[in-house]
Amino acid sequence: MPDSSSVFSQALSRQGTNAEKYELRKTLFGRDDVLPMWVADMDLPTPDFILDALKQRLEHPILGYTVTPDSVYQAIIDWQAQHGYKVEKSQIVFTHNVANGFFMAVSAFTHPSDAVLVQPPVYPPFLSAPPLNVRKVVEAPLVLINNRYQIDFAAFERAIVDHSVKLFLLCNPQNPSGRVWQRDELQRLAEICLRHEVIMVSDEIHSDLVYSGHRHTPLASLSTAIAQATVTLSSPGKTFNLGGLQIGYALIANPELKAAYLKVCNAVSIHELNLFAMHALRAAYSEQGKAWRDRLLKHFSNNIDRLQTFFYEHLPDVKVMRPEASYLVWLDFRQRFSDHARLKEWLIDHAKLGLSDGQTFGGESQVGDGFMRINLAVSEDSLETALQQIKQAL
Numbered sequence: 001m002p003d004s005s006s007v008f009s010q011a012l013s014r015q016g017t018n019a020e021k022y023e024l025r026k027t028l029f030g031r032d033d034v035l036p037m038w039v040a041d042m043d044l045p046t047p048d049f050i051l052d053a054l055k056q057r058l059e060h061p062i063l064g065y066t067v068t069p070d071s072v073y074q075a076i077i078d079w080q081a082q083h084g085y086k087v088e089k090s091q092i093v094f095t096h097n098v099a100n101g102f103f104m105a106v107s108a109f110t111h112p113s114d115a116v117l118v119q120p121p122v123y124p125p126f127l128s129a130p131p132l133n134v135r136k137v138v139e140a141p142l143v144l145i146n147n148r149y150q151i152d153f154a155a156f157e158r159a160i161v162d163h164s165v166k167l168f169l170l171c172n173p174q175n176p177s178g179r180v181w182q183r184d185e186l187q188r189l190a191e192i193c194l195r196h197e198v199i200m201v202s203d204e205i206h207s208d209l210v211y212s213g214h215r216h217t218p219l220a221s222l223s224t225a226i227a228q229a230t231v232t233l234s235s236p237g238k239t240f241n242l243g244g245l246q247i248g249y250a251l252i253a254n255p256e257l258k259a260a261y262l263k264v265c266n267a268v269s270i271h272e273l274n275l276f277a278m279h280a281l282r283a284a285y286s287e288q289g290k291a292w293r294d295r296l297l298k299h300f301s302n303n304i305d306r307l308q309t310f311f312y313e314h315l316p317d318v319k320v321m322r323p324e325a326s327y328l329v330w331l332d333f334r335q336r337f338s339d340h341a342r343l344k345e346w347l348i349d350h351a352k353l354g355l356s357d358g359q360t361f362g363g364e365s366q367v368g369d370g371f372m373r374i375n376l377a378v379s380e381d382s383l384e385t386a387l388q389q390i391k392q393a394l
């Protein structure tokens with residue numbers, strides 16, 4: 001384990017840990033020598049204060065069934081208060097993780113063949129959750145203006161009306177673009193949903209990683225009426241690199257929605273966080289957690305600067321979308337490659353990089369063609385390696 005000063009500078013090998021990002025390279029990219037910068041976890045260690053909490057629990061040799069202590073609920077309540085979101089204990093429902101949280105929402109709030117609205121380009125499981133639950137996906141694509149995504153509110157409302165949409169899956173902040181939705185944008189979206197009795201699910205897993213100059217607004221914090229029609233999903237999984245622990249929770253103010261959601265949780269027997277998730281969450285959602293998050297944001301910001309400078313110098317025709325939140329960067333290669341297959345081939349076989357394929361975010365609208373998402377939650381050294389590989393490919 002590196003000392004704390006080198007955590008962000010030197011690469012730490014994940015060999016021998018069955019890391020998905022590395023193990024699936026051959027399957028996804030056809031070769032296992034690509035530098036993997038795809039799935040959204042970090043090649044950076046989970047901070048010591050969380051590891052210590054886990055080790056401390058392991059001092060006791062019995063790892064049996066456990067109830068969630070009040071301190072875990074309180075940690076969530078206090079953490080959400082940072083964003084001006086007042087949560088009560090009775091609103092908290094534990095999920096297996098955040099993806100599981102919205103898959104269950106699709107099942108809880110819609111009937112088979114009902115329509116679910118999404119805004120591509122978007123985190124691919126948003127596109128697959130409805131069909132996997134035998135529901136219809138309706139797309140209201142985001143609109144790219146000057147390399148920044150905007151919402152076409154008229155098209156959004158039209159999609160709801162035309163398809164009798166019942167549920168809207170919002171990514172707030174947005175993955176893959178890192179866009180932080182502003183209050184007025186969320187207000188307009190929510191007003192449309194309220195007008196047409198569409199239930200809103202707001203995935204806020206990236207909400208802790210917001211850069212200075214931007215501010216996360218929890219959708220449900222906007223008004224009581226909006227809170228009553230919203231299910232918020234979150235987790236410390238992204239901020240503290242806990243993806244392997246399976247952590248997630250839903251916040252549901254409306255008792256009827258909560259009852260419907262619990263019905264699905266009960267049907268698949270999901271009731272509590274697992275033991276390690278509980279301890280990790282409580283350690284993460286703390287003052288130490290806030291300080292760590294701030295250090296992390298500084299590191300990511302430096303990595304993004306470095307990437308931007310590199311592309312500006314060496315690949316000026318590729319547009320780098322500076323994220324307002326998250327360590328994920330959306331790259332627009334359309335001017336350089338007219339053909340998506342050639343872009344993929346160049347990245348994999350020449351630059352030897354394994355990025356997230358933009359096409360998987362685009363849905364039927366195909367708004368991800370010509371794009372790639374790069375994960376910058378890596379050390380300075382790893383980023384330098386990636387950039388050198390690109391340079392050589394050029």
Ligand SMILES: Cc1ncc(COP(=O)(O)O)c(C=O)c1O
Binds near residue numbers: 097
């Ligand atoms: C928007 C969004 N939601 C959910 C997830 C997955 O989170 P979890 O591992 O808690 O299911 C991700 C992971 O990349 C994500 O970007």
